[in-house]
Amino acid sequence: MRLLYTAYCAVLFSALFVLFFPFIFLCIQWDGGRRYAHEAVRIMGRIFFLLIGMPIKVDWRFRPDPKQAYVYCANHFSYLDIAVTGVVVPGFYAYIGKKSVKNIPLFGYMFARLHIMVDRDAARSRAYSLNKSIRTLASGRSIIIFPEGGISAQEPPKMTYPFKDGAFIMAIQQQVPLVPLTLVNNYEILPDKYPIRMHWGSVKVVFHEPIPTTGLTQADMPALKEQAFRIIDAELHAYLKGDGLTIRKVN
Secondary structure: OHHHHHHHHHHHHHHHHHHHHHHHHHHOOOHHHHHHHHHHHHHHHHHHHHHOOOOEEEEEOOOOOOOOOOEEEEOOOOOHHHHHHHHHOOOOEEEEEEHHHHHOOOHHHHHHHHOEEEOOOOHHHHHHHHHHHHHHHHOOOEEEEOOOOOOOOOEOOEOOOOOOOHHHHHHHHHOOOEEEEEEOOHHHHOOOOOOOOOOOOOEEEEEOOOEOOOOOOHHHHHHHHHHHHHHHHHHHHHHHHHHOOOOOOOO
């Protein structure tokens, strides 16, 4: 049944993407149309989660203003993370995504046009993506970033330590609030291991109180990075102790 459920999710996602792509393609041909493409992707995600019967339960300890720019800083254990954040994070935002996503037919083209790509192994690419992210924040658009540097944790929910610097440099540079975001149990629902299997369950997301950066300088970056890590890490450990949402256990 789990294999059938996984196949159903894959087929449904592909079908929805093919259905929405013509409209998205037209919208991303000019800068003003990107907001419409962004909303189309969000609607597609909501339909996907509805049709696979997977509720997303959000603990709103902070409700972001859709018109304000933030740096959203989230843990990253599963490929489901992008789909979930794409549905729950309000407003207009850009992901910082790895360059290899561009190799995925159609989806990679869409992602590259809407978001910011980075080759983490190339210093020049990292510098370019950081500068572009800073310009994006300056324009009033939020950034979603996974500061572990990709799916790199060997024993979820133990995160890769320490976080990369980029999220915290850009937040301080633009003096925008940094919002820690805990994706509590995606690693149980869609584990990053072979064979790929989707496990049914309720997704749990926590929006933590923002960490203000007004008045901070780059000298404060290590402390800001550590603070964000501890907030997310504490939530993940609370879930392990039974304070979180129970879903079907992974075999």
